[in-house]
Amino acid sequence: MRPYKVVCHMATSLDGKVNGKNFDTPTTLFFGEEYESIHQKYHYKAWICGRVTFEEQVTYGKQVDLSKYPDTDIPREDFIADTEADAYAIAIDPSGKLGWEQGTIGDDYEDRRGEHIITVLSEEVSNRYLAHLRTIGVSYIFAGKSKQLDLKLALDKINRHFSITEFLLEGGGYINGSFLSAGLVDELSLILIPLVEGTQQSVPLFAYGDNPFQPGVEFILEKVEPLANSGLWLRYRLKQ
Numbered sequence: 536m537r538p539y540k541v542v543c544h545m546a547t548s549l550d551g552k553v554n555g556k557n558f559d560t561p562t563t564l565f566f567g568e569e570y571e572s573i574h575q576k577y578h579y580k581a582w583i584c585g586r587v588t589f590e591e592q593v594t595y596g597k598q599v600d601l602s603k604y605p606d607t608d609i610p611r612e613d614f615i616a617d618t619e620a621d622a623y624a625i626a627i628d629p630s631g632k633l634g635w636e637q638g639t640i641g642d643d644y645e646d647r648r649g650e651h652i653i654t655v656l657s658e659e660v661s662n663r664y665l666a667h668l669r670t671i672g673v674s675y676i677f678a679g680k681s682k683q684l685d686l687k688l689a690l691d692k693i694n695r696h697f698s699i700t701e702f703l704l705e706g707g708g709y710i711n712g713s714f715l716s717a718g719l720v721d722e723l724s725l726i727l728i729p730l731v732e733g734t735q736q737s738v739p740l741f742a743y744g745d746n747p748f749q750p751g752v753e754f755i756l757e758k759v760e761p762l763a764n765s766g767l768w769l770r771y772r773l774k775q
């Protein structure tokens with residue numbers, strides 16, 4: 536048995552999508568606030584998102600200038616900058632693409648401001664990027680030699696280094712799919728938005744990229760709570 540639990544907390548349309556051109560309406564913005572308020576209700580110390588979600592919602596595609604750092608070998612060992620933080624934002628960023636500028640979430644994401652950033656990398660990232668993370672105080676964990684990371688190894692290490700026992704997995708669809716196929720999702724917390732998104736290209740709740748054929752995973756309904764504006768909050772636990 537793992538010494539930690541993972542709850543996948545997401546807001547989805549009626550057709551199971553997590554983004555798309557119709558996700559910008561006043562209705563979906565309302566459910567964005569519900570999403571945040573339920574996130575707070577969990578009182579978990581850590582949440583996890585994929586590189587694409589962090590780029591879209593936190594770093595806004597910023598790139599840092601790495602040319603000021605020397606290309607000196609840095610051992611591929613975990614770097615722990617802060618074990619006393621009140622909360623942790625965990626990014627799955629195998630290639631080191633995210634343009635972090637400080638060791639905590641900044642003013643651009645007010646609800647999560649001040650939370651310490653942990654990034655999960657592959658050993659392929661550059662020495663200069665590691666030097667940058669050390670300089671600004673972002674913690675980093677290695678979870679694989681190449682881009683396809685071992686997510687269980689990542690959570691095992693974070694559990695050990697930071698004593699975190701509860702994680703909210705908060706999308707997007709590809710990172711959710713990766714955690715689900717690694718057997719790392721224990722519960723679902725789904726906000727059902729009364730909207731059919733409809734866009735073909737929009738991302739589903741669980742997505743699998745190049746490996747679309749996955750065994751089915753069953754869940755048991757634990758609780759249903761109506762929300763304002765015809766929404767629902769659904770909670771499921773994994774069927775063992």
Ligand SMILES: NC(=O)c1ccc[n+]([C@@H]2O[C@H](COP(=O)([O-])OP(=O)(O)OC[C@H]3O[C@@H](n4cnc5c(N)ncnc54)[C@H](OP(=O)(O)O)[C@@H]3O)[C@@H](O)[C@H]2O)c1
Pocket residue numbers: 544545546547552553554555570584585586587588589591627628629630632682683684685686705706707708709710711713738742
């Ligand atoms: N409705 C909601 O509740 C909600 C919540 C969160 C996000 N979203 C939306 O979801 C959308 C983004 O979703 P997304 O599915 O495209 O992206 P994502 O899940 O945020 O990030 C996907 C990226 O994570 C990395 N990754 C995923 N699995 C991995 C694995 N096993 N090993 C190593 N790296 C792995 C890869 O990064 P690299 O490409 O760098 O290799 C991959 O491209 C955004 O539009 C966002 O707004 C919605």
